[in-house]
Amino acid sequence: MRKLILLTSFLSVFYISAQNKQVLYDFAELPQTLLLNPAVEFHGNFHIGVPGLSQLSVHGGLSAFSGYDLLADNGVGINDKIRDIYMSLDKTEFFSFNQQMELLNIGFRHRNGNYISLGYYQELDVLMKFPKDMIDLYYEGNTVLNRRYSVDKLAAQAELLGVFHIGISRKVGEFTRIGGRVKVYSSVASASTKRNTGSFYTENGTDNIYSQHLSHVDLLLETSGVQLPSDIEVDQSYIQSQFLFGGNLGVGIDLGFTFQPKEQWEVTGSIQDLGFIYYTKNVESYRVRGSYELEGFQLDFDPSTPDTYWNDLKDNFEKRIVTDTIQSNYMNFRPTKLNGSLTYSFGRKRRDDCTFVNRVTPYTHKVGAHLFSRLNVVHSYVAATLFYERRFGKTLSTKVTYTADPFSFANVGLGISARAGAFNIYAIADNLLGLRNVYDMQSSNIQFGMNFIFGAY
Amino acid sequence: MIISPKNISYFVLFVLCFACTEPIDIDQLDEASLDSSYLFTLIHLELKAPNFLDDFNQEIPVTSDIISIPGLDDLHPYLKRAEFSVKTENSFDRNFTLNILLFDEEQNLIYTIQPVITVPSNSGELIHSLEIPENDINVIYHTRYFGMYMSLWDSDTGEIIDVSDTSELT
Numbered sequence: 001m002r003k004l005i006l007l008t009s010f011l012s013v014f015y016i017s018a019q020n021k022q023v024l025y026d027f028a029e030l031p032q033t034l035l036l037n038p039a040v041e042f043h044g045n046f047h048i049g050v051p052g053l054s055q056l057s058v059h060g061g062l063s064a065f066s067g068y069d070l071l072a073d074n075g076v077g078i079n080d081k082i083r084d085i086y087m088s089l090d091k092t093e094f095f096s097f098n099q100q101m102e103l104l105n106i107g108f109r110h111r112n113g114n115y116i117s118l119g120y121y122q123e124l125d126v127l128m129k130f131p132k133d134m135i136d137l138y139y140e141g142n143t144v145l146n147r148r149y150s151v152d153k154l155a156a157q158a159e160l161l162g163v164f165h166i167g168i169s170r171k172v173g174e175f176t177r178i179g180g181r182v183k184v185y186s187s188v189a190s191a192s193t194k195r196n197t198g199s200f201y202t203e204n205g206t207d208n209i210y211s212q213h214l215s216h217v218d219l220l221l222e223t224s225g226v227q228l229p230s231d232i233e234v235d236q237s238y239i240q241s242q243f244l245f246g247g248n249l250g251v252g253i254d255l256g257f258t259f260q261p262k263e264q265w266e267v268t269g270s271i272q273d274l275g276f277i278y279y280t281k282n283v284e285s286y287r288v289r290g291s292y293e294l295e296g297f298q299l300d301f302d303p304s305t306p307d308t309y310w311n312d313l314k315d316n317f318e319k320r321i322v323t324d325t326i327q328s329n330y331m332n333f334r335p336t337k338l339n340g341s342l343t344y345s346f347g348r349k350r351r352d353d354c355t356f357v358n359r360v361t362p363y364t365h366k367v368g369a370h371l372f373s374r375l376n377v378v379h380s381y382v383a384a385t386l387f388y389e390r391r392f393g394k395t396l397s398t399k400v401t402y403t404a405d406p407f408s409f410a411n412v413g414l415g416i417s418a419r420a421g422a423f424n425i426y427a428i429a430d431n432l433l434g435l436r437n438v439y440d441m442q443s444s445n446i447q448f449g450m451n452f453i454f455g456a457y
Numbered sequence: 458m459i460i461s462p463k464n465i466s467y468f469v470l471f472v473l474c475f476a477c478t479e480p481i482d483i484d485q486l487d488e489a490s491l492d493s494s495y496l497f498t499l500i501h502l503e504l505k506a507p508n509f510l511d512d513f514n515q516e517i518p519v520t521s522d523i524i525s526i527p528g529l530d531d532l533h534p535y536l537k538r539a540e541f542s543v544k545t546e547n548s549f550d551r552n553f554t555l556n557i558l559l560f561d562e563e564q565n566l567i568y569t570i571q572p573v574i575t576v577p578s579n580s581g582e583l584i585h586s587l588e589i590p591e592n593d594i595n596v597i598y599h600t601r602y603f604g605m606y607m608s609l610w611d612s613d614t615g616e617i618i619d620v621s622d623t624s625e626l627t
Contacts, residue, residue, distance in 0.1 A: 068479060068481060073482040138491070138493065141496070142496055143496055202498075207503075208498045212497070296501050297499065297501070297524060301607070309525075310527065
């Protein structure tokens, strides 16, 4: 069992990651880029994603170590490797996991030139931050007197949800586009714990050798859709209904812009998932709070007194450390993502193809820089990317990225988008340098999808 | 042209062909262990003269107390060794012996933690170290009662403890 737990932890390294889609951002006029910046100019009149296959993305990363660090067959003992990993840990480490599957993605150009897109996708998002104090307590024990093991930085959020969205990309000036997207979230299951406080410590006692303390503990775990009433049968139709607006509902928006200060220069920016979910159904939260000091049992050596030491201790503990089960509604903000980029396009312009519309055709080469930030009460982080994008006529576009993020300072990504008529297929992966040893990857990011795009040039 | 669709295809194939893994050994997880040490504060006592006298002010040779505890099965098989530190201070003019005994569910004696502690008369602060070694640690999982047995040694002079004696054994 222990082996299974350790192995599961190890495997999770490969399925958890950041949520930065640095290769997809502003890439090859794919309709999926509209989900990252709703203002992007989409070079088509109509698109429809292949249902269920228009975007399948899995991102993963663990900031602390890789599976290879732990399991390398290199003659170093497993306990020495665990020790080395432990010694390398920072004050806080985190892991995140994000998976999305697009079930519907469709868009069309309105007569006034606006591009309207809508769709639905399923998302599983997990982010957990764990303080080193807790690892120290687990790894070394509590033999260091007066050392405070704090839970202040312990935070986690997990959410399984469906998202319906509709957005518009609109040209508002000769060089400026703005875009917006409205989202309705339907949460199937959620668990989150934030703003935990308290510490545990041991010091020299007065009545006993040691005195142990739980000091100002305040822990809150909020869940919805996890504890279900017994009359609910969890089957396919129930899950479907929860994904399709039967779950806990929320709203959010994406906003974006693109601006060309000069013909070959472009500045873009977007904010995604500025919104919240309000939990009212199948809500159950747990709060633990209080302070407690223990110096052990005071034995009275009185044969006439019944032995109630343990129960007295338990009662006293429960009186001072109170655990409440709460059924009240609560709200969580969605993890908000920020994107910004500066690009310079150059190279041979493709010729206009004699259409009646005087289109501005894309350049062959594009270089630029992209900044990504995820803002969340659990954990926030930033990633910076340099990229080069190359178009080969209508049929093929490629993009190479170099990203520095909390998982790696040398994350090389590659995206390829190909078209055959209206059919478009794309594949994106990052951390290609990690392919030298797949087990040594601390993060991975894979996206794949197929679309039909009409009227593109 | 260096960057062409054909060359990109070759590059992707090249990358995929050279994606590889270094050898790993999952079985080594069987050898993984953590040697954490945890301190727990357990009991304390403060015994005065009446604790060693009966209703007729006659000395009781053995004073005892028993603590029932919840099952410790959850510790199995992670607990390797249990060490106990006992700090004593005795202002009585008498020696004591302290036995810490473990009993099972039916209150049968299953173990005596070694060594048995001798608390000398008029002794200041003394620290005694006791241990349940790795070979005997399984007794912990069957333990449901801890017993503290305090034996009062006979006086060399034949004196008995006076009920008004303010001495303490802690």
